[in-house]
Amino acid sequence: MNIKVVRGNPTPEELAAALAVVRARAAAASDTPSGAEEPKDAWSDPSRITGRRLPRPGPTAWSRTYWPS
Template structure:
């Protein structure tokens, strides 16, 4: 595997090399877009726990058990 960085001139200290690697890593991460959020499953939707209002008026008892 080829080296990612290669020092061509000079004799950098380990701290200088670490600074260069940090800057290059930060720039590479800033250039890549964040991953798209996954869609929320209907099973995990908290609105499913809310109860619908029951119908009122004549025949309401029959309409209360019919699917919407």
């Protein structure tokens, strides 16, 4: 890994802190295997909108769906 300072003159402590952050981010990114699903957050959970479970349709529910009476 090569890091190049483009502007400024960081102290050794500042450079070490920046390098620690970059290494921590790289380690966190390598912990999750590629192709693995990311955990879903609460915003994408459909149950937060309904607040309760919807009733399951009965055995004759198919005959009452979108057909004119």
